[in-house]
Amino acid sequence: MKAIKTLLGCTAICAASAASAADLEVTHWWTSGGEAAAVSEFAKAFNEKTDHNWVDGAIAGSGGTARPIIISRILGGDPMGATQLNHGRQAEELIEAGLLLDLTDVAEAEGWKDIVNPSSLLDACTLDGRIYCAPVNIHSWQWMWLSHQAFADAGQPVPANWDEFVASAPALVEAGKVPLAMGQQPWQSAGAFGVMTIAIAGIDAWREVTVNKNADVAAGPEYAKVFEAAANAREMAADSNVQDWNQATNLVITGKAGAQIMGDWAQGEFQVAGQTAGEDYTCLPGLGVNQLLDTAGDAFYFPKQDDPAIEAAQKELAALLLSPDVQVAFNLKKGSLPIRGDIDLSAANDCMQKGLEILASGNILPSGDMNLSPDTQGQIEDLMVEFWNDPSYSAADAQERYAEIIADAD
Amino acid sequence: MADTARKPNGLTRNLTAKIASVPMIATALVIFIGCTAWTIYHSFTRSRLLPAPDKWVGLDQYERLWNTRRWLVSIENLAIYGICSLILSLVIGFTLAALLDRKIRGENVFRTIFLYPFALSFIVTGLAWQWILNPDFGIQSVVQGWGWESFAFDPLNNREIAIYGILIAGIWQGSGFVMVLMLAGLRGIDEEIWKAARVDGIPTWKTYIFVIIPMMRPVFVTALVIIASGIIKVYDLVVAQTSGGPGIATEVPAKYVIEKMFQSQNLGQGFAASTMMLLSVLVVLIPWAYLEFGGKRRG
Amino acid sequence: MADLTAASEPRGPKPRRSLSPTNIMLYGTLLLVSVYYLLPLYVMIVTSLKGMPEIRLGNVFSPPVEVTFEPWVKAWAEACTGINCEGLSRGFWNSVAILIPSVFVSISVASVSGYALANWRFKGSETFLPS
Numbered sequence: 001m002k003a004i005k006t007l008l009g010c011t012a013i014c015a016a017s018a019a020s021a022a023d024l025e026v027t028h029w030w031t032s033g034g035e036a037a038a039v040s041e042f043a044k045a046f047n048e049k050t051d052h053n054w055v056d057g058a059i060a061g062s063g064g065t066a067r068p069i070i071i072s073r074i075l076g077g078d079p080m081g082a083t084q085l086n087h088g089r090q091a092e093e094l095i096e097a098g099l100l101l102d103l104t105d106v107a108e109a110e111g112w113k114d115i116v117n118p119s120s121l122l123d124a125c126t127l128d129g130r131i132y133c134a135p136v137n138i139h140s141w142q143w144m145w146l147s148h149q150a151f152a153d154a155g156q157p158v159p160a161n162w163d164e165f166v167a168s169a170p171a172l173v174e175a176g177k178v179p180l181a182m183g184q185q186p187w188q189s190a191g192a193f194g195v196m197t198i199a200i201a202g203i204d205a206w207r208e209v210t211v212n213k214n215a216d217v218a219a220g221p222e223y224a225k226v227f228e229a230a231a232n233a234r235e236m237a238a239d240s241n242v243q244d245w246n247q248a249t250n251l252v253i254t255g256k257a258g259a260q261i262m263g264d265w266a267q268g269e270f271q272v273a274g275q276t277a278g279e280d281y282t283c284l285p286g287l288g289v290n291q292l293l294d295t296a297g298d299a300f301y302f303p304k305q306d307d308p309a310i311e312a313a314q315k316e317l318a319a320l321l322l323s324p325d326v327q328v329a330f331n332l333k334k335g336s337l338p339i340r341g342d343i344d345l346s347a348a349n350d351c352m353q354k355g356l357e358i359l360a361s362g363n364i365l366p367s368g369d370m371n372l373s374p375d376t377q378g379q380i381e382d383l384m385v386e387f388w389n390d391p392s393y394s395a396a397d398a399q400e401r402y403a404e405i406i407a408d409a410d
Numbered sequence: 411m412a413d414t415a416r417k418p419n420g421l422t423r424n425l426t427a428k429i430a431s432v433p434m435i436a437t438a439l440v441i442f443i444g445c446t447a448w449t450i451y452h453s454f455t456r457s458r459l460l461p462a463p464d465k466w467v468g469l470d471q472y473e474r475l476w477n478t479r480r481w482l483v484s485i486e487n488l489a490i491y492g493i494c495s496l497i498l499s500l501v502i503g504f505t506l507a508a509l510l511d512r513k514i515r516g517e518n519v520f521r522t523i524f525l526y527p528f529a530l531s532f533i534v535t536g537l538a539w540q541w542i543l544n545p546d547f548g549i550q551s552v553v554q555g556w557g558w559e560s561f562a563f564d565p566l567n568n569r570e571i572a573i574y575g576i577l578i579a580g581i582w583q584g585s586g587f588v589m590v591l592m593l594a595g596l597r598g599i600d601e602e603i604w605k606a607a608r609v610d611g612i613p614t615w616k617t618y619i620f621v622i623i624p625m626m627r628p629v630f631v632t633a634l635v636i637i638a639s640g641i642i643k644v645y646d647l648v649v650a651q652t653s654g655g656p657g658i659a660t661e662v663p664a665k666y667v668i669e670k671m672f673q674s675q676n677l678g679q680g681f682a683a684s685t686m687m688l689l690s691v692l693v694v695l696i697p698w699a700y701l702e703f704g705g706k707r708r709g
Numbered sequence: 710m711a712d713l714t715a716a717s718e719p720r721g722p723k724p725r726r727s728l729s730p731t732n733i734m735l736y737g738t739l740l741l742v743s744v745y746y747l748l749p750l751y752v753m754i755v756t757s758l759k760g761m762p763e764i765r766l767g768n769v770f771s772p773p774v775e776v777t778f779e780p781w782v783k784a785w786a787e788a789c790t791g792i793n794c795e796g797l798s799r800g801f802w803n804s805v806a807i808l809i810p811s812v813f814v815s816i817s818v819a820s821v822s823g824y825a826l827a828n829w830r831f832k833g834s835e836t837f838l839p840s
Contacts, residue, residue: 093460
């Protein structure tokens with residue numbers, strides 16, 4: 001029934017702006033197998049349910065490659081119809097410069113305020129009370145993936161939390177395994193550290209540092225524990241000579257490594273390899289310590305266009321992206337969680353169900369993207385990737401630098 | 411080039427030539443000088459995603475730049491890579507050219523083999539060498555497979571020597587071009603020189619070092635300028651081969667500039683770094699230009 | 710090294726006998742260096758003819774057990790970027806489209822500037838053409 005309501009909402013907008021068929025170029029960087037399958041759900045729905053055309057403008061490479069291209073096109077006066085961006089502070093200046101379409105009327109007509117869960121996702125799209133983006137999914141960093149085979153080979157039970165994992169690491173090493181698989185890309189180092197922070201320093205300290213930018217806490221004893229743990233994890237990951245995150249995940253899949261700290265997108269790799277959650281691998285949200293999810297994710301922004309026909313098409317697409325059936329189809333393929341709590345995802349697997357439960361219970365955090373500027377995040381990534389790869393970089397030195405970055409953060 | 415030009419007397423002389431040079435001079439002024447000035451100005455501002463000419467912060471960006479370990483490592487890497495690649499390119503390029511110039515059979519085949527890497531992009535170069543240097547698939551595993559179990563050659567995974575892994579690929583890509591320049595230079599050497607050297611009974615290697623190389627000075631200068639500009643810009647090779655890793659061991663300044671400007675959305679910081687790069691080029695270029703042209707004018 | 714005096718060879722002393730030590734050294738060096746230059750090409754071609762499982766298991770130098778041209782076809786015409794599956798062919802035609810005007814423009818601009826520099830030596834013209 002909700003589908004009908006959404007359709008009605010959509011028709012209201014369509015009627016209001018006398019829609020004619022328009023070609024809408026949509027840029028995104030979802031190019032891997034599962035991602036492309038997910039985005040084609042959007043394209044299919046848009047082509048079938050509206051008069052308009054989805055013109056796919058995929059940009060190969062990661063977000064790091066695609067984002068500059070997208071931003072320079074918007075700035076350079078050649079805006080696309082719609083574009084993927086991580087919501088949060090990346091688009092802040094574009095909004096301030098008046099380059100992005102205000103979606104507030106769509107959001108009101110569709111009742112986004114009531115359906116988007118957690119509401120922080122919509123807050124990240126909001127600037128001065130106006131809504132500028134359509135969130136489409138939730139990705140969370142707070143997961144550890146454990147290989148059953150690796151622990152069986154080492155004669156150890158599969159750990160249920162971080163401390164047990166640390167305790168079983170020597171046995172893994174003895175069995176010729178790498179305890180912790182870790183890629184060498186900067187965002188992986190920074191992400192894993194973020195996960196450990198929430199699990200080890202606790203929510204309050206994390207919130208004080210990430211949200212309030214309190215450098216004293218960042219230099220304090222809670223964070224010292226995190227840096228000690230990270231230095232320890234660094235030793236456990238010393239033998240994992242891989243670059244990309246999926247290569248690291250592959251070490252876990254093949255049982256060469258005990259575990260990996262990685263976001264829920266790793267799930268897709270296990271699925272492709274034909275493994276079953278609970279039998280071949282285990283997922284631990286919040287390292288099994290604090291069962292929490294941070295709620296980063298992807299969102300679509302709509303650069304301002306002169307043509308009213310295109311603007312109408314943009315608004316229709318925005319409404320469509322959040323409609324229930326599109327949300328289900330997209331998120332099942334993508335392996336991410338839907339942004340509305342009112343839809344049925346019984347087709348989801350074990351790990352996704354765990355995530356949905358945590359989401360429903362409200363144990364959620366805003367993601368780093370939403371609190372720290374890309375500049376600060378870049379500095380943290382630089383620090384972390386050096387720290388994780390240089391055994392001579394002491395925990396105390398790294399913490400000192402970390403506190404400096406937080407003190408300078410805006 | 412011999413100085414055959416006539417002295418310009420008045421505006422009307424060589425009018426066509428002057429008109430013809432207008433596009434070049436305009437391009438040089440507007441694009442090089444104009445954009446450089448714009449960049450330098452904005453490096454003193456707190457520009458984020460968009461240029462913000464009114465947010466003046468003085469030297470803050472530079473202070474932060476020189477307090478960043480990643481930048482310092484980048485500079486150090488560029489110095490190591492630059493010096494090694496300059497020397498090795500010239501030595502390898504000249505040696506190969508000298509070998510090819512000894513009337514060998516199949517010169518064309520060898521020349522093609524040495525030059526083809528230059529036709530490949532740095533991305534392809536980086537990826538191919540990444541595979542070859544990969545300890546699990548490449549040289550290390552092959553040699554270990556032959557029975558030498560303790561053999562270790564994994565420059566890309568060892569922080570201390572990772573930059574030399576990049577160097578291997580860089581030399582592979584660029585030295586062929588230097589070889590061709592040198593070969594052209596050697597072909598331009600007058601045969602009489604060789605005859606005279608033979609008559610005097612000077613050994614071949616001595617002839618090369620004390621006679622031929624000094625005569626090829628212009629070729630060396632050209633090669634030097636081309637290699638040096640390639641070194642300063644090295645970026646895609648690093649991105650394809652190591653993405654700056656392990657850790658920050660193979661970071662280079664150009665990568666810092668691009669990432670700060672676009673990924674971190676901090677234009678001011680990126681501009682400050684690129685201004686420092688420009689400055690370092692000038693530090694090398696000005697004394698050289700002074701020697702080169704200052705000397706000519708006196709002579 | 711000492712037998713250079715005889716003939717009036719044009720340039721570079723020509724080694725006399727085909728199996729002299731100098732000659733062996735010369736060709737030996739060239740062949741050895743050629744290995745370094747050809748290695749990556751060999752790796753690229755050999756790897757492109759292997760299937761994915763073979764790549765994952767073996768080392769990069771082993772010749773393909775089962776030669777397959779599948780990856781070539783895929784790269785040229787089938788590889789997907791997002792939901793467009795046209796492979797490299799599209800990028801290749803883009804390159805051609807960029808190449809033609811850029812060659813034309815740069816040659817015409819360069820020839821005009823070259824004419825200017827050749828005929829008119831002004832103070833600082835070396836700045837534009839350092840040689």
